[in-house]
Amino acid sequence: MKVLVINSGSSSLKYQLYDMTDESVLAKGLVERIGMDSSILTHKPADKEEVVEVSEILEHNTAIRKVIDKLTDKTHGVLASVDEINAVGHRVVHGGEFFNESALVDKEAKKNIRALIDLAPLHNPAAVMGIEASEVNMPGVPQVVVFDTAFHQTMPERSYLYAIPRVLYSKYKVRRYGFHGTSHYYVSLAAAEFLGKPIEDIKIITAHIGNGGSLTAIQGGVSVDTSMGMTPLEGLMMGTRSGDLDPAIVPYVMNKEELTVGEMNSMLNKHSGLLAISGISSDMRDITDGWEKGEPNAKLAFEMYEYRLRKYIGSYAAAMNGVDVLVFTAGVGENSAIVRKAVCDNLSYLGIEIDEELNKIRSGDARRISTPNSKVEVLVVPTNEELVIARDTYRIVEESQA
Numbered sequence: 001m002k003v004l005v006i007n008s009g010s011s012s013l014k015y016q017l018y019d020m021t022d023e024s025v026l027a028k029g030l031v032e033r034i035g036m037d038s039s040i041l042t043h044k045p046a047d048k049e050e051v052v053e054v055s056e057i058l059e060h061n062t063a064i065r066k067v068i069d070k071l072t073d074k075t076h077g078v079l080a081s082v083d084e085i086n087a088v089g090h091r092v093v094h095g096g097e098f099f100n101e102s103a104l105v106d107k108e109a110k111k112n113i114r115a116l117i118d119l120a121p122l123h124n125p126a127a128v129m130g131i132e133a134s135e136v137n138m139p140g141v142p143q144v145v146v147f148d149t150a151f152h153q154t155m156p157e158r159s160y161l162y163a164i165p166r167v168l169y170s171k172y173k174v175r176r177y178g179f180h181g182t183s184h185y186y187v188s189l190a191a192a193e194f195l196g197k198p199i200e201d202i203k204i205i206t207a208h209i210g211n212g213g214s215l216t217a218i219q220g221g222v223s224v225d226t227s228m229g230m231t232p233l234e235g236l237m238m239g240t241r242s243g244d245l246d247p248a249i250v251p252y253v254m255n256k257e258e259l260t261v262g263e264m265n266s267m268l269n270k271h272s273g274l275l276a277i278s279g280i281s282s283d284m285r286d287i288t289d290g291w292e293k294g295e296p297n298a299k300l301a302f303e304m305y306e307y308r309l310r311k312y313i314g315s316y317a318a319a320m321n322g323v324d325v326l327v328f329t330a331g332v333g334e335n336s337a338i339v340r341k342a343v344c345d346n347l348s349y350l351g352i353e354i355d356e357e358l359n360k361i362r363s364g365d366a367r368r369i370s371t372p373n374s375k376v377e378v379l380v381v382p383t384n385e386e387l388v389i390a391r392d393t394y395r396i397v398e399e400s401q402a
């Protein structure tokens with residue numbers, strides 16, 4: 001079975017085409033900086049040269065059309081025709097209380113994913129566009145949706161409830177759901193495997209820091225707390241998202257600036273975070289470049305980002321009464337040695353010590369960056385949300401056809 005996995009992030013679209021007979025990747029790629037000037041499409045067929053194309057890609061449905069063109073392209077393609085794709089698996093950020101596990105796409109599923117757009121305004125619209133563009137381009141091909149929220153369903157009430165009237169939970173399901181679950185799940189298992197320890201025996205903090213970012217405390221192999229909440233806005237400072245703030249700011253600013261709910265949501269989701277503080281960009285690469293060039297607001301943005309991340313790591317060590325393993329993953333976590341060093345240098349009280357040379361190594365493999373003396377194993381583990389999605393898609397489609 002050939003499975004095309006589509007991971008629509010807020011500013012990127014990643015894809016991988018799997019042959020599930022041996023889980024080999026026939027081609028993969030990504031479209032970066034969607035909606036920004038000069039989007040970059042990188043397509044890498046397994047046995048051919050990588051191609052990079054720069055163009056303006058304003059939204060996810062254009063991105064998917066371009067991906068399908070590349071997969072079936074005479075020169076760079078790996079498929080004679082789009083008909084060779086047997087199933088499509090989509091990453092969907094918010095499953096709310098509609099979905100506790102991955103599901104086949106049907107009318108009802110699409111309706112429910114749409115109904116959750118309110119709660120994930122940066123993400124669920126991208127997923128819906130991805131599903132619909134796939135239906136148009138691959139009619140009749142079964143599609144599966146895999147949710148970011150599923151892994152965090154194990155959180156105890158004390159973690160997932162907010163200290164607000166209980167009726168808001170029973171009436172509106174206002175609670176913490178958590179996100180990036182597929183990634184936290186994958187990297188925590190990969191970390192345990194790398195260390196050769198049973199996952200049940202270690203306390204792990206996974207830092208998934210990309211354009212969006214979240215931290216998860218994993219104990220006994222399950223998520224016991226995570227930094228994102230009812231929506232992917234809570235928690236860490238992110239590319240364009242504020243992360244935690246005093247909730248009283250929301251009515252105060254709405255009142256002063258005469259903002260609508262939509263405008264306020266948009267301010268906190270799309271015009272805050274690194275972008276707002278630096279005044280330069282939401283991209284960590286631009287922030288560190290700006291800092292090197294002596295731009296004071298880039299330096300401040302970096303410091304706030306690192307400070308908040310470090311405080312969360314400390315709080316999760318407290319939540320689990322200790323931490324054995326700290327894992328960095330996603331765009332910033334896998335690539336930014338500067339962020340990792342700044343955070344870890346400030347966690348020496350936990351016995352964390354990293355090796356600066358190991359930290360600088362660039363590699364696509366899971367690796368240790370802590371010293372032998374470090375009391376906590378610090379790892380960089382490239383995430384692979386796509387593989388988890390491909391496996392779920394394969395299993396669910398097989399089951400549905402049995």
Ligand SMILES: Nc1ncnc2c1ncn2[C@@H]1O[C@H](COP(=O)(O)OP(=O)(O)O)[C@@H](O)[C@H]1O
Pocket residue numbers: 009010011012209210211212239282283284285330331332335336
């Ligand atoms: N070499 C790098 N150095 C620092 N940050 C990087 C680097 N490469 C990517 N990033 C960061 O990773 C982010 C994208 O991460 P990713 O996990 O792909 O995000 P998302 O899935 O939310 O779109 C970019 O916004 C950028 O800040």
Ligand SMILES: CC(=O)OP(=O)(O)O
Pocket residue numbers: 008009010011093123148179180210211212213232
């Ligand atoms: C949930 C979320 O924030 O996703 P991303 O990191 O892809 O923006």
Ligand SMILES: [Mg+2]
Pocket residue numbers: 009210211212330
């Ligand atoms: Mg992501």
